Amino acid sequence: MSESKITVPTGGQKIVPGQPVPDNPIIPFIEGDGIGVDITPVMIKVIDAAVDKAYGGKKKIHWMEVFAGEKSTQIYGPDEWLSKETFDALKEFSVSIKGPMTTPVGGGIRSLNVALRQELDLYQCVRPVRYFKGVPSPLKDPTKTDMVIFRENTEDIYAGIEWQAESEGAKKVIKFLTEEMGVTKIRFPNTSGIGIKPVSKEGTTRLVRAAIKYAIDNDRRSVTIVHKGNIMKYTEGGFRDWAYELAKTEFGAAPIDGGPWCSFKNPKTGREIIVKDAIADAFLQQILLRPGEYDVIACCNLNGDYISDALAAQVGGIGIAPGANISDQYACFEATHGTAPKYAGLDKVNPGSLILSAEMMLRHLGWTEAADLVIKSMEAAIGDKVVTYDFARLMDGATEVSCSAFGDAMIERM
Numbered sequence: 001m002s003e004s005k006i007t008v009p010t011g012g013q014k015i016v017p018g019q020p021v022p023d024n025p026i027i028p029f030i031e032g033d034g035i036g037v038d039i040t041p042v043m044i045k046v047i048d049a050a051v052d053k054a055y056g057g058k059k060k061i062h063w064m065e066v067f068a069g070e071k072s073t074q075i076y077g078p079d080e081w082l083s084k085e086t087f088d089a090l091k092e093f094s095v096s097i098k099g100p101m102t103t104p105v106g107g108g109i110r111s112l113n114v115a116l117r118q119e120l121d122l123y124q125c126v127r128p129v130r131y132f133k134g135v136p137s138p139l140k141d142p143t144k145t146d147m148v149i150f151r152e153n154t155e156d157i158y159a160g161i162e163w164q165a166e167s168e169g170a171k172k173v174i175k176f177l178t179e180e181m182g183v184t185k186i187r188f189p190n191t192s193g194i195g196i197k198p199v200s201k202e203g204t205t206r207l208v209r210a211a212i213k214y215a216i217d218n219d220r221r222s223v224t225i226v227h228k229g230n231i232m233k234y235t236e237g238g239f240r241d242w243a244y245e246l247a248k249t250e251f252g253a254a255p256i257d258g259g260p261w262c263s264f265k266n267p268k269t270g271r272e273i274i275v276k277d278a279i280a281d282a283f284l285q286q287i288l289l290r291p292g293e294y295d296v297i298a299c300c301n302l303n304g305d306y307i308s309d310a311l312a313a314q315v316g317g318i319g320i321a322p323g324a325n326i327s328d329q330y331a332c333f334e335a336t337h338g339t340a341p342k343y344a345g346l347d348k349v350n351p352g353s354l355i356l357s358a359e360m361m362l363r364h365l366g367w368t369e370a371a372d373l374v375i376k377s378m379e380a381a382i383g384d385k386v387v388t389y390d391f392a393r394l395m396d397g398a399t400e401v402s403c404s405a406f407g408d409a410m411i412e413r414m
């Protein structure tokens, strides 16, 4: 067996799902490619400061670096993008956080980000999008954008079932489709790449169940199922139909004016929660024009990817857009954005997205006092117009600071 490259911190304890979180949890982190080298150390410094301030040394995260992406190839060898050791550690320690990882376009390795989500069955990608006072926005009233996206994270076209044009695989699938399935509509069969989009009832219902439960627990007004079911009837259309069915059978929703919209009373607050749907293209213009009408969003994987970045832009951009990948056992927190390679190592980008992902992690652990300090200090820094380049270029009178200086500005304001 090859030598271990991961050093388990002494003095820390493992988080065991279903058991109380220890005061000294070991949290594995992946630094990430590109700007990972800039934002990850800043995130750790800010989170350590918030935890220390909130609990006066009684609680402390023991960070444990694990390796994936380019750093993994340097440590384990040229083809080791996601080692078994790293993968096992993410499972064993159950709660983790990661920086972004590069995925080449058109060829090369498949997404490591997607691989992690699939292998750990992190079926919920939860991305809250809300306005922080003072953040530059293209909207007249950005305060109305307050949504939480539940993106299905293991299925859809992201399953990676595809064949390159003119490959043996593509030829075989096209032959099967035309000769055995009666398909006549592949416009250019000899030069088509082929992709398969699985969307299941199980995958849909577990994701939509999580979205509806979130709406109940957080007293939200509505859950919107976003889909392109008019065109992709049995995948995206199935997603919509199974979502409505679940709302009725599990949550007792009753049709509004004959349906398909339906509603039920929140069992915790007695207030009505509406379950509705929107076709994805129309939804993308509605969120700009009438964002106040949307609240919790449930959608398939690809739509969720597009919607996440589009919504983030309404409230400051992907520099401040957090996320969590969650299963029934594991959670891996990560920013919405990617590796932004042109900024790598410049100490320039906004660390806000990864810091807010860590803030979600603190809440997941039940460390709300520390999480509140993170929010408070970020609001204060932005309120004082001490911001990174992405905000500074859109704000009048801002003081532009580096990635690390923004972290320090937050710590000063805790």
Ligand SMILES: NC(=O)C1=CN([C@@H]2O[C@H](COP(=O)(O)OP(=O)(O)OC[C@H]3O[C@@H](n4cnc5c(N)ncnc54)[C@H](OP(=O)(O)O)[C@@H]3O)[C@@H](O)[C@H]2O)C=CC1
Pocket: 035, 099, 100, 101, 102, 103, 104, 113, 318, 319, 320, 334, 335, 336, 337, 338, 339, 340, 341, 349, 350, 351, 352, 353, 390
């Ligand atoms: N979960 C993950 O690990 C993800 C990985 N990726 C991967 O990342 C790589 C690069 O993808 P790309 O499409 O360029 O998308 P990115 O999200 O990496 O960057 C796009 C643009 O968004 C802005 N941006 C991103 N992060 C920040 C930040 N922290 N602070 C301020 N601005 C930021 C920058 O805008 P500007 O130029 O205007 O300053 C940047 O050029 C690809 O390989 C992709 O596959 C992509 C998304 C998620």
Ligand SMILES: O=C(O)CCC(=O)C(=O)O
Pocket: 101, 102, 103, 111, 112, 113, 114, 305, 308, 336, 338
């Ligand atoms: O895996 C990738 O490279 C991109 C993933 C992505 O865009 C996302 O998770 O939002």
Ligand SMILES: [Mg+2]
Pocket: 305, 306, 308, 309, 336
């Ligand atoms: Mg994305």
